[in-house]
Amino acid sequence: MPASTKASTPVGAALAETSSTEPLPEPIAPGRPGYRRMNLALFAAGMAAFALLYSTQALLPAISTAFGASASAASWTVSAATGALALFVLPMSALSERFGRRTVMTVSLTVAVVLGLVVPFAPNLESLVALRAIQGAALAGLPASAMAYLAEEVRPKALVAAIGLFVAGNSIGGMSGRIVTGWAAQLWGWRAGLAAVGVLALLGALVFRALLPKARRFTPGTLNPKVLAATVRGHLADPLLLRLYAIGALFMTVFGAVYTVIGYRLIGEPFNLPQGVIGSIFLVYLVGTLSSATAGRLVGRLGRRGALYAAVATTAVGLGLSLSDSLTVVLAGLVLITAGFFAGHAVASASVSRTAQTGRAQASALYQSVYYLGSSVGGTLGAIAFHSGGWAGTVGLGLLAVLGVVSITLYGTKVARQERLAVAVATR
Numbered sequence: 162m163p164a165s166t167k168a169s170t171p172v173g174a175a176l177a178e179t180s181s182t183e184p185l186p187e188p189i190a191p192g193r194p195g196y197r198r199m200n201l202a203l204f205a206a207g208m209a210a211f212a213l214l215y216s217t218q219a220l221l222p223a224i225s226t227a228f229g230a231s232a233s234a235a236s237w238t239v240s241a242a243t244g245a246l247a248l249f250v251l252p253m254s255a256l257s258e259r260f261g262r263r264t265v266m267t268v269s270l271t272v273a274v275v276l277g278l279v280v281p282f283a284p285n286l287e288s289l290v291a292l293r294a295i296q297g298a299a300l301a302g303l304p305a306s307a308m309a310y311l312a313e314e315v316r317p318k319a320l321v322a323a324i325g326l327f328v329a330g331n332s333i334g335g336m337s338g339r340i341v342t343g344w345a346a347q348l349w350g351w352r353a354g355l356a357a358v359g360v361l362a363l364l365g366a367l368v369f370r371a372l373l374p375k376a377r378r379f380t381p382g383t384l385n386p387k388v389l390a391a392t393v394r395g396h397l398a399d400p401l402l403l404r405l406y407a408i409g410a411l412f413m414t415v416f417g418a419v420y421t422v423i424g425y426r427l428i429g430e431p432f433n434l435p436q437g438v439i440g441s442i443f444l445v446y447l448v449g450t451l452s453s454a455t456a457g458r459l460v461g462r463l464g465r466r467g468a469l470y471a472a473v474a475t476t477a478v479g480l481g482l483s484l485s486d487s488l489t490v491v492l493a494g495l496v497l498i499t500a501g502f503f504a505g506h507a508v509a510s511a512s513v514s515r516t517a518q519t520g521r522a523q524a525s526a527l528y529q530s531v532y533y534l535g536s537s538v539g540g541t542l543g544a545i546a547f548h549s550g551g552w553a554g555t556v557g558l559g560l561l562a563v564l565g566v567v568s569i570t571l572y573g574t575k576v577a578r579q580e581r582l583a584v585a586v587a588t589r
Contacts, residue, residue: 203310212337213338219343269300272299328456402528404569409535413533425547472504
């Protein structure tokens with residue numbers, strides 16, 4: 162694009178004002194100095210963030226008992242955190258454009274960890290929900306900034322793998338947080354479970370800060386609201402980005418519904434599992450770690466849409482299996498749901514980072530916003546569906562969301578085919 166044309170737009174003017182005359186360093190590639198440290202640092206950050214974000218999910222039956230609350234009321238301790246994250250992720254991404262990804266991620270994680278150490282002392286359900294909402298808002302600075310940091314610092318061909326490792330850290334955090342809270346709650350009560358997750362997240366935050374390399378390719382932007390609005394409008398006008406946002410939200414709706422309600426199902430008939438064992442069920446997150454970390458290879462073999470079809474099919478089969486009254490079959494279903502979700506999320510989120518040519522932090526922030534909104538909606542609707550229709554109601558909700566992903570992906574395939582035909586006709 163010519164310089165005069167680029168500067169004529171609000172976004173172009175901002176880039177022109179902040180760009181440096183010196184060439185940026187080459188992106189980091191696998192095997193190069195700093196690549197492993199960067200991946201380990203963001204893995205630790207993702208682990209700490211997800212452990213905190215979903216720290217109450219495995220404890221919902223215990224929280225219901227402690228406060229005499231229904232499943233849908235207790236589920237707000239999860240939905241409030243994910244909903245607040247969804248609302249604040251875009252403003253936080255704007256701050257990262259101005260003050261740097263590393264700075265915003267550090268402050269975000271620090272505040273969230275401090276709140277994680279305060280949450281166990283909440284005197285009632287209302288204050289617990291309020292603290293969790295503030296914690297979710299604090300965590301909003303991490304996901305979009307991390308995606309933008311990777312998109313800027315990593316060679317494009319290695320981006321899906323790098324983001325996959327960050328998502329793998331999310332799955333490890335979700336798993337370890339739930340296991341720790343489950344067993345700690347069984348031994349010493351649910352408040353001890355939350356305190357244990359706070360300590361775990363503190364360790365992850367310290368590792369993150371010690372290992373994350375300084376940004377080499379970041380160029381400070383502007384906090385001008387008009388520029389931010391123009392960037393957001395540009396992303397929302399991109400049909401491909403809109404489809405990716407919807408896919409992320411629908412995948413997370415399934416995941417939020419299943420894992421918000423599963424504890425209530427397993428603690429009742431016909432399973433009657435104790436709290437510690439229910440927490441250990443989340444070991445299936447290891448499958449999510451593997452599927453997200455290998456998402457790059459899946460895309461290489463099947464293409465982006467093929468990988469999404471595979472993720473959808475895996476999730477749908479898992480939902481069907483989870484209807485069984487056999488604990489072994491239910492666990493197999495959870496494994497497939499988890500594998501399908503994390504693979505789909507890694508593919509969609511990496512595609513957002515690659516599709517956005519400018520304002521990557523805002524593009525990632527919009528994805529994260531609808532993604533966590535999907536978690537909040539899924540958790541609340543999943544609990545309502547469980548209350549009215551049992552586990553079959555929750556599965557029905559999940560299958561509707563899966564059908565939405567299939568419809569969007571099929572539409573994307575049709576559009577891509579039409580675009581290829583148009584190009585072929587034009588070049589004859």
